Amino acid sequence: MNKIIVLLFLLLSFIGSSQEIEKVIARQGHVSFFSHTSVENIEATNNQVLSIIDFSKKEIAISMLMNAFVFKKSLMHEHFNESYIESDKYPKATFTGDIIDLEPLEIEKQVKLIKGKLTIHGITKEVEIRTSIENFNGKYILSGDFDATVKDFNIKIPPVLAPNIAKIIAIKFRFEYEPYEK
Amino acid sequence: MSLMKNNILFNLLFFVCIGISQSIYSQDLLETLEKEYPDTPQYEMATFKATRISIGHSVENRKKGVLEIMAMNRFWNLPNNEKSQSFVADKLSTRLALEYGVSDRLTFGVGGTTLDGIFDSFLKYRLVRQQKNTKASPFSITLFQNISYRGKKGYKNINLYDSFSDRLAYTSQLLIAHKFTSQFSLQISPTYIHRGSSRFNEDPHNQFAIGVGARYKLGGHVAIASEYSHVLNPLKSVNTYNAFAIGVNWELSDVMLQFQLTNVRGVVEDAFIAQTPFNFNFNDPNFVFGFNATFALHLNQKKNE
Numbered sequence: 001m002n003k004i005i006v007l008l009f010l011l012l013s014f015i016g017s018s019q020e021i022e023k024v025i026a027r028q029g030h031v032s033f034f035s036h037t038s039v040e041n042i043e044a045t046n047n048q049v050l051s052i053i054d055f056s057k058k059e060i061a062i063s064m065l066m067n068a069f070v071f072k073k074s075l076m077h078e079h080f081n082e083s084y085i086e087s088d089k090y091p092k093a094t095f096t097g098d099i100i101d102l103e104p105l106e107i108e109k110q111v112k113l114i115k116g117k118l119t120i121h122g123i124t125k126e127v128e129i130r131t132s133i134e135n136f137n138g139k140y141i142l143s144g145d146f147d148a149t150v151k152d153f154n155i156k157i158p159p160v161l162a163p164n165i166a167k168i169i170a171i172k173f174r175f176e177y178e179p180y181e182k
Numbered sequence: 183m184s185l186m187k188n189n190i191l192f193n194l195l196f197f198v199c200i201g202i203s204q205s206i207y208s209q210d211l212l213e214t215l216e217k218e219y220p221d222t223p224q225y226e227m228a229t230f231k232a233t234r235i236s237i238g239h240s241v242e243n244r245k246k247g248v249l250e251i252m253a254m255n256r257f258w259n260l261p262n263n264e265k266s267q268s269f270v271a272d273k274l275s276t277r278l279a280l281e282y283g284v285s286d287r288l289t290f291g292v293g294g295t296t297l298d299g300i301f302d303s304f305l306k307y308r309l310v311r312q313q314k315n316t317k318a319s320p321f322s323i324t325l326f327q328n329i330s331y332r333g334k335k336g337y338k339n340i341n342l343y344d345s346f347s348d349r350l351a352y353t354s355q356l357l358i359a360h361k362f363t364s365q366f367s368l369q370i371s372p373t374y375i376h377r378g379s380s381r382f383n384e385d386p387h388n389q390f391a392i393g394v395g396a397r398y399k400l401g402g403h404v405a406i407a408s409e410y411s412h413v414l415n416p417l418k419s420v421n422t423y424n425a426f427a428i429g430v431n432w433e434l435s436d437v438m439l440q441f442q443l444t445n446v447r448g449v450v451e452d453a454f455i456a457q458t459p460f461n462f463n464f465n466d467p468n469f470v471f472g473f474n475a476t477f478a479l480h481l482n483q484k485k486n487e
Contacts, residue, residue, distance in 0.1 A: 027218060050215045061211035065219070067227065073480045074245035075436065082228045083402035083433065088364035091224075094212055158403050161435055180214075 022055040024177035031173045035166040044069040051175045055104040062095040090122045109134045121153045143174040226312040229361040232438045235395035236407040237427045241324040241359040243308045244283040247482020252279040254449045254474045259466040277449035299333025302450045326355040330450045338420040348379035353451040365399040375452045384418040405431045423461040442472030
């Protein structure tokens with residue numbers, strides 16, 4: 001009897017781990033941010049953002065290189081990396097979180113809350129982001145937007161340039177996922 | 183007894199299996215992503231912030247389509263001139279220049295200096311870029327070539343002024359820089375200067391110099407920079423001194439301000455490297471206060487996709 005129970009558990013644990021293969025990855029995700037002030041509008045896009053979703057755990061991770069953001073002004077790209085985000089010291093921004101009540105098999109568009117940790121400039125903040133998730137025959141698309149406060153991430157702006165940079169930056173994202181194979 | 187043993191063994195096996203499956207579970211998703219980054223080389227950015235370390239050229243180029251409008255000023259006082267009515271400083275030399283990024287690696291510039299009426303033009307090409315986290319390309323290397331024309335006779339007349347070519351001078355530099363940390367960068371600049379003419383036979387036509395420059399960032403926008411250049415075969419007919427400068431660079435978005443305490447009065451390479459007439463100290467007329475203002479204009483903006 002004992003043996004049977006143990007074998008059952010073993011079997012279950014293997015089923016569990018086989019479900020774990022249910023991962024999808026986005027290798028060319030889009031993240032862009034906007035800073036609108038009366039003095040200047042600044043906009044930058046990163047088209048090489050990586051993201052992975054683990055459906056079994058309803059977890060998501062995002063990682064991007066800060067120097068892959070493209071600006072309209074080339075000098076701004078340099079300043080962004082050198083003077084503000086310090087990408088020598090903090091080359092990446094990352095996010096890990098849980099997609100609350102994710103329905104992996106849902107075909108209709110679903111809007112879910114993602115709770116997790118956003119790390120920019122070496123500083124981690126708890127954030128909640130409303131995200132729409134679409135499923136086109138197993139090809140998932142995740143998109144949404146949220147706001148981030150510059151001050152939260154200890155990004156220093158000299159007083160002279162304070163009017164040029166918004167206090168709150170709008171961030172947009174869109175990821176297209178495909179099945180993940182090692 | 184044997185049953186108990188069996189039980190323990192099975193329980194052990196059970197926990198080990200659970201443990202294995204758990205460890206697969208908790209594998210960090212971020213770590214998985216880490217392996218997904220493509221293996222493209224990452225280049226060091228902003229070894230120096232501006233195209234000048236302080237007084238001389240740095241390895242940096244502006245990107246394609248960026249036009250820099252520059253005013254490079256040098257102020258100094260004359261000795262025993264206390265009754266002077268001049269404003270701020272007795273003497274002023276200014277180079278006004280336009281420098282344009284033809285491509286991401288090539289810069290073309292033209293300028294005119296009030297002192298000695300020097301007109302100059304240069305090409306600067308970024309040959310090698312320093313790569314991050316690899317020993318493949320540890321240095322940034324930039325080639326610099328200028329030509330300058332003396333409109334007026336200089337402070338000490340060492341050139342002939344008979345024909346156009348007599349008034350020319352050429353400076354070639356190999357700029358080699360390494361960014362050690364995000365704060366500290368160092369540059370070595372072997373320099374070759376050729377003058378089109380010489381009034382005195384004892385003066386060398388071809389001069390060689392080694393320049394050393396460094397910057398240390400104090401914060402995101404402010405850096406200390408210093409430069410020194412040693413002339414290996416100085417002029418014989420007049421006393422000249424090696425160029426030295428120490429100063430502060432302040433970057434403000436599209437504007438770069440550079441302040442210097444220096445002994446150089448000329449702004450064009452051949453003039454200040456080989457023909458600086460006074461040593462560096464704080465007496466007049468040796469002491470020169472320098473101020474470069476650079477405004478970057480993005481003429482050819484990238485389309486943001």
